[in-house]
Amino acid sequence: MLRGGLIGCGFFAANQLHAWHDIDGVEIAAICDTDPARLAATGDQFDIAARYTDAAAMLTTERLDFVDIATTPPSHRALVELAARHRVPVICQKPLAATFADARSMVATCDAAGVAMMVHENFRWQAPIRALRAAIDAGEIGTPFFARLTFRSGFDVYAAQPYLAEGERFIIEDLGIHVLDIARFVMGEATTLFCRTQRVNPAIRGEDVATILLGHGDHATSIVDCSYATPIHDDPFPQTLIEVDGDRGRLRLEAGYRLTVENRERIVTRDVAPPLLPWAEKPWHGIQESVAAIQRHWVECLATGREPATSGHDNLRTLALVDAAYRSAAEGRAVDVER
Numbered sequence: 001m002l003r004g005g006l007i008g009c010g011f012f013a014a015n016q017l018h019a020w021h022d023i024d025g026v027e028i029a030a031i032c033d034t035d036p037a038r039l040a041a042t043g044d045q046f047d048i049a050a051r052y053t054d055a056a057a058m059l060t061t062e063r064l065d066f067v068d069i070a071t072t073p074p075s076h077r078a079l080v081e082l083a084a085r086h087r088v089p090v091i092c093q094k095p096l097a098a099t100f101a102d103a104r105s106m107v108a109t110c111d112a113a114g115v116a117m118m119v120h121e122n123f124r125w126q127a128p129i130r131a132l133r134a135a136i137d138a139g140e141i142g143t144p145f146f147a148r149l150t151f152r153s154g155f156d157v158y159a160a161q162p163y164l165a166e167g168e169r170f171i172i173e174d175l176g177i178h179v180l181d182i183a184r185f186v187m188g189e190a191t192t193l194f195c196r197t198q199r200v201n202p203a204i205r206g207e208d209v210a211t212i213l214l215g216h217g218d219h220a221t222s223i224v225d226c227s228y229a230t231p232i233h234d235d236p237f238p239q240t241l242i243e244v245d246g247d248r249g250r251l252r253l254e255a256g257y258r259l260t261v262e263n264r265e266r267i268v269t270r271d272v273a274p275p276l277l278p279w280a281e282k283p284w285h286g287i288q289e290s291v292a293a294i295q296r297h298w299v300e301c302l303a304t305g306r307e308p309a310t311s312g313h314d315n316l317r318t319l320a321l322v323d324a325a326y327r328s329a330a331e332g333r334a335v336d337v338e339r
């Protein structure tokens with residue numbers, strides 16, 4: 001039985017704890033939160049007796065096979081470094097760090113300590129996105145040369161995550177990061193990028209709209225566009241809608257989890273809806289199922305010694321896009337993505 005310790009008992013951690021509970025061969029043996037009330041509520045809900053308000057005390061006292069960090073970003077670097085000092089494999093929520101330099105240093109620290117590291121970048125693990133990628137891998141549209149990845153919503157994301165209204169940076173760092181990661185997953189690495197940001201909602205501090213044009217070498221172009229300022233009657237939150245043009249056909253992942261594959265001869269629409277897990281709740285169920293999928297992947301990686309798909313090293317490539325997007329928006333010009 002793998003013994004995990006979870007740090008950060010907030011809004012999203014409940015999904016992670018439900019998913020761990022469902023995975024055979026894993027138990028969350030201890031939890032930690034600096035807020036005693038949240039710690040107690042989570043411990044009671046998931047029946048976990050070993051509770052800590054100090055992560056260092058948890059790491060010193062408990063024998064853990066991995067740590068799952070579900071705190072907000074300002075604490076990520078210190079907590080990842082703590083796990084590395086204890087030689088404990090570590091999962092860290094996105095965004096891995098507030099700066100690209102911090103993230104690089106965290107990945108280097110885990111390398112030096114010889115500990116496995118995975119970033120909890122779960123969006124690419126969503127069932128509809130994997131179905132889209134499987135269609136590309138099966139050659140259904142030939143070679144992709146264009147994609148548009150859209151996340152537009154007016155959902156009140158601030159209700160459950162009030163800190164999102166307070167940061168100098170918002171939608172690229174918190175949400176665009178997922179969509180940029182999907183862009184890599186679907187289209188490969190991007191080399192150049194141009195980004196414009198807007199703040200439409202005057203009640204928040206950061207940008208709530210971002211439009212990003214990516215160049216994937218010479219072979220492909222994609223557009224990532226995100227908005228939390230778009231009033232929509234049937235809001236698709238939290239679905240990422242995607243279209244991909246290939247030289248032999250076209251894919252469209254549309255609202256309601258419909259995947260259409262077409263070429264000049266035929267058009268087929270498939271239902272690629274994610275399953276509704278027993279503990280999941282609409283409209284979050286696709287994200288919740290992706291949490292279970294990425295955590296199962298982590299357990300397989302620990303068992304086999306394989307590098308996780310969203311390892312620290314892999315996630316640096318996504319963070320390079322986030323960094324380039326903010327740089328481009330600030331400078332008002334296209335920029336190269338740091339390698």
Ligand code: NAD
Pocket residue numbers: 007008009010011012013032033034035038053055070071072073075093094095120121122160161163174287
């Ligand atoms: P939250 O504020 O609801 O919860 C964070 C918890 O961490 C709080 O209870 C806080 O007291 C605790 N905490 C902070 N610093 C700590 C420390 N040093 N030691 C112990 N506990 C500490 O935040 P949230 O909305 O659950 O977000 C947490 C993380 O999850 C963020 O990085 C966010 O971006 C990410 N997130 C990811 C997804 C996704 O789909 N992958 C969705 C939502 C949130």
Ligand code: 89V
Pocket residue numbers: 157161174175178238287
């Ligand atoms: O991923 C996140 O951190 C969340 C949400 C999915 C709502 O964007 O903020």
